[in-house]
Amino acid sequence: MGTINVSREYSVKEKMFLPAIIQGMIITLKRFIQGFIFHKKYTIMYPEERRNYSQRFRGMHFISVDENKVENCTACFLCETVCPAECIHIVAEERDSASNPYGVRKEKKPLSFDIEVLRCCFCGFCEEACPKDAIKLSRNYELSILSRQEGIYDLNHLKREVKGRG
Amino acid sequence: MSSYEISKSENYLNYCSDKIRPLPVTGPDAKPLPKMTLDGQVVEFVPGDTIMQVAERAKVASRIPRYCYHPGLSIAGTCRMCTVEVEKAPKLMTACSTPATDGMVVRTRSEKVLKSRSGVVDCLLASHPLDCPVCDKAGECELQDYDYEYGPSRSSFVDEKRVFPKSSTRKLSDKIVLNMNRCVACERCVRFTDEVTKTNDLVMLNRGWKKELTVGDEDKGLYNDYQGCLSDFCPVGALTWSDFRFQKRVWFLRGNASICDRCAKGCNIEVHSEKEIIYRFVPIYNPKVNAHWICDEGRLSYKMVTNSHRVIAPLLEVAGHGPTATSWETLIPVTASLLKNSSRALLVLGTDSTMEECENLRKFFSKFVQNGEIRYFNGTGITTSSENKALDHLLRQNDKTPNTKGVESLGLKPLDVAGVNGFDTVILFRSGRAGIPSVAAAKNLILWGVWSDEEVRAQKNVRALLPGLATQEKSGTFMNCDGILQSFKKAVEHRGYGLDVTRIIEKF
Ligand code: SF4
Ligand code: SF4
Ligand code: SF4
Ligand code: SF4
Ligand code: FES
Numbered sequence: 282m283g284t285i286n287v288s289r290e291y292s293v294k295e296k297m298f299l300p301a302i303i304q305g306m307i308i309t310l311k312r313f314i315q316g317f318i319f320h321k322k323y324t325i326m327y328p329e330e331r332r333n334y335s336q337r338f339r340g341m342h343f344i345s346v347d348e349n350k351v352e353n354c355t356a357c358f359l360c361e362t363v364c365p366a367e368c369i370h371i372v373a374e375e376r377d378s379a380s381n382p383y384g385v386r387k388e389k390k391p392l393s394f395d396i397e398v399l400r401c402c403f404c405g406f407c408e409e410a411c412p413k414d415a416i417k418l419s420r421n422y423e424l425s426i427l428s429r430q431e432g433i434y435d436l437n438h439l440k441r442e443v444k445g446r447g
Numbered sequence: 448m449s450s451y452e453i454s455k456s457e458n459y460l461n462y463c464s465d466k467i468r469p470l471p472v473t474g475p476d477a478k479p480l481p482k483m484t485l486d487g488q489v490v491e492f493v494p495g496d497t498i499m500q501v502a503e504r505a506k507v508a509s510r511i512p513r514y515c516y517h518p519g520l521s522i523a524g525t526c527r528m529c530t531v532e533v534e535k536a537p538k539l540m541t542a543c544s545t546p547a548t549d550g551m552v553v554r555t556r557s558e559k560v561l562k563s564r565s566g567v568v569d570c571l572l573a574s575h576p577l578d579c580p581v582c583d584k585a586g587e588c589e590l591q592d593y594d595y596e597y598g599p600s601r602s603s604f605v606d607e608k609r610v611f612p613k614s615s616t617r618k619l620s621d622k623i624v625l626n627m628n629r630c631v632a633c634e635r636c637v638r639f640t641d642e643v644t645k646t647n648d649l650v651m652l653n654r655g656w657k658k659e660l661t662v663g664d665e666d667k668g669l670y671n672d673y674q675g676c677l678s679d680f681c682p683v684g685a686l687t688w689s690d691f692r693f694q695k696r697v698w699f700l701r702g703n704a705s706i707c708d709r710c711a712k713g714c715n716i717e718v719h720s721e722k723e724i725i726y727r728f729v730p731i732y733n734p735k736v737n738a739h740w741i742c743d744e745g746r747l748s749y750k751m752v753t754n755s756h757r758v759i760a761p762l763l764e765v766a767g768h769g770p771t772a773t774s775w776e777t778l779i780p781v782t783a784s785l786l787k788n789s790s791r792a793l794l795v796l797g798t799d800s801t802m803e804e805c806e807n808l809r810k811f812f813s814k815f816v817q818n819g820e821i822r823y824f825n826g827t828g829i830t831t832s833s834e835n836k837a838l839d840h841l842l843r844q845n846d847k848t849p850n851t852k853g854v855e856s857l858g859l860k861p862l863d864v865a866g867v868n869g870f871d872t873v874i875l876f877r878s879g880r881a882g883i884p885s886v887a888a889a890k891n892l893i894l895w896g897v898w899s900d901e902e903v904r905a906q907k908n909v910r911a912l913l914p915g916l917a918t919q920e921k922s923g924t925f926m927n928c929d930g931i932l933q934s935f936k937k938a939v940e941h942r943g944y945g946l947d948v949t950r951i952i953e954k955f
Contacts, residue, residue: 362696373693373694385576385581385628388581412579
């Protein structure tokens with residue numbers, strides 16, 4: 282690692298900075314006049330008003346569940362394998378075979394399933410790779426959190442998010 | 448005697464050691480070898496070879512897919528996956544069981560052959576569950592690989608799949624789980640228990656559609672000592688190794704060659720690890736030592752390396768507290784003065800130390816200690832290598848340490864009955880396999896190498912502990928019970944403060 286210094290020649294106009302400042306101020310003034318005098322709006326009154334995003338918008342992840350509220354994920358690790366940000370971490374275990382109504386179909390289950398959402402780039406590859414349609418990206422884009430710790434979604438969190446496609 | 452280095456060679460002639468195939472005669476009375484044409488390439492072979500073995504000698508065996516053929520087992524010729532086209536033969540021939548003849552012309556990739564292989568895979572998948580997401584074999588599965596390479600793009604079957612309700616997840620023993628739905632009936636496992644372990648504890652019941660694998664004797668179950676091999680060579684995920692079950696997908700694992708140190712045989716293994724955590728051991732073919740197999744005890748012996756109770760930080764005795772974690776900088780001067788001030792010191796080398804470690808410690812000891820003596824200690828039920836005997840006809844040995852012969856070849860003497868009497872400072876060096884002699888009589892005890900928490904607590908007079916590396920974490924040389932010298936390289940990085948012997952000696 283190391284820094285690479287790139288130098289380039291600045292023209293006289295650039296060196297004075299003033300033309301650029303004036304250019305910027307003109308835009309500000311234009312928007313001010315448009316908004317204040319002609320009431321043209323560029324922002325929305327969030328959260329009362331919301332933008333209508335595309336149906337294919339990729340927001341917060343969730344894990345779909347079946348009719349018994351059991352996660353569909355079988356801990357196959359395909360999402361972990363495909364994830365370019367390496368932000369999915371799964372630990373697998375065997376479902377207690379004595380009390381497993383699904384038999385072989387769901388003999389493997391995730392013991393823990395964590396997504397470090399702060400590293401996620403919302404590419405949706407995990408959703409595409411999943412053979413069980415378990416992990417999906419919802420249309421929920423309200424992902425603000427108060428601490429880094431909350432940026433790790435665990436299985437409970439992901440299952441809780443199931444509300445269709447948002 | 449020269450040692451050789453353990454490494455994985457994919458193209459090595461994979462013949463089993465107990466059925467050694469003739470090698471070409473060399474010398475003045477060598478006759479010209481017969482030749483055949485394999486995919487346009489003229490290759491020589493030894494009379495008696497089958498087409499598959501000719502391909503192996505020519506290092507193009509990967510061109511012929513196979514299920515029932517395994518180089519360590521007898522030839523069955525039942526799966527029909529290995530068919531090739533032989534000129535002048537009216538039908539396709541099985542490469543694994545057709546003997547090669549002089550002037551034969553064989554094509555492994557003709558249109559007819561590919562069509563046949565596609566059909567075989569299609570039929571095998573007709574009632575295959577395709578639960579690759581939960582199947583531990585996925586990633587190293589021959590059905591997956593061959594289907595990808597030769598299979599049809601879609602199944603020609605619409606019928607319901609066959610399910611074995613009782614054998615879907617059946618524990619054949621504590622170590623092996625059977626999923627009969629996935630079996631392709633290659634019978635490698637049945638031949639293995641018949642020919643290699645000679646226990647006959649797996650048999651096939653019924654025929655055709657109802658063919659089902661089960662144990663030979665329901666009361667005994669599956670009981671041979673080489674069960675892990677079943678899951679190695681089962682081409683699909685029908686037999687899986689419980690210990691590895693659901694632990695990791697195989698494509699995350701990195702495989703490095705190393706040696707098993709669980710007994711004096713010194714089987715060659717590949718250490719499968721991810722992020723320096725060992726997940727399993729699998730055998731590496733070596734005709735001189737272990738052929739294709741390793742025993743279950745050795746396979747599970749990685750647990751000592753990853754043991755959560757293993758001491759991986761330097762310990763120093765603090766009065767009233769017992770051994771307490773410290774740093775190397777604090778530990779080394781204390782240990783050095785302990786050794787300098789002792790009137791008579793004893794170094795006990797476990798027989799699990801490598802040759803290099805023994806030499807280095809010997810030099811170090813003679814330089815540092817005026818009045819010292821060096822002994823070796825086995826402690827796994829035997830004292831010297833002459834007492835070792837094989838536990839069965841295959842690999843397992845009575846001597847549970849890897850290098851007793853080697854330590855003896857360096858001219859060391861065993862620790863005798865007098866033990867540590869008369870010595871005030873005793874250094875015990877071991878790599879986690881050798882036993883621990885009774886050293887309560889010594890005033891100062893210095894432990895060195897691989898120790899677990901319990902082992903350290905059991906000693907009351909520990910003054911210092913210098914953590915070392917386990918066999919798979921270092922390189923070195925062992926001499927096995929047959930006197931074969933084998934050197935190995937580090938397979939995984941040590942995760943802790945333990946250091947190699949040379950690094951510790953440098954610090955003094
Ligand atoms: S959306 Fe992309 S980056 Fe985010 S978890 Fe899925 S695969 Fe990884
Ligand atoms: S790909 Fe789907 S089934 Fe597989 S581990 Fe990820 S969420 Fe679970
Ligand atoms: S045996 Fe192979 S093809 Fe069958 S489920 Fe397992 S990985 Fe998939
Ligand atoms: S269990 Fe595996 S090795 Fe045994 S017959 Fe079936 S596929 Fe072959
Ligand atoms: S490998 Fe030749 S018939 Fe099975």
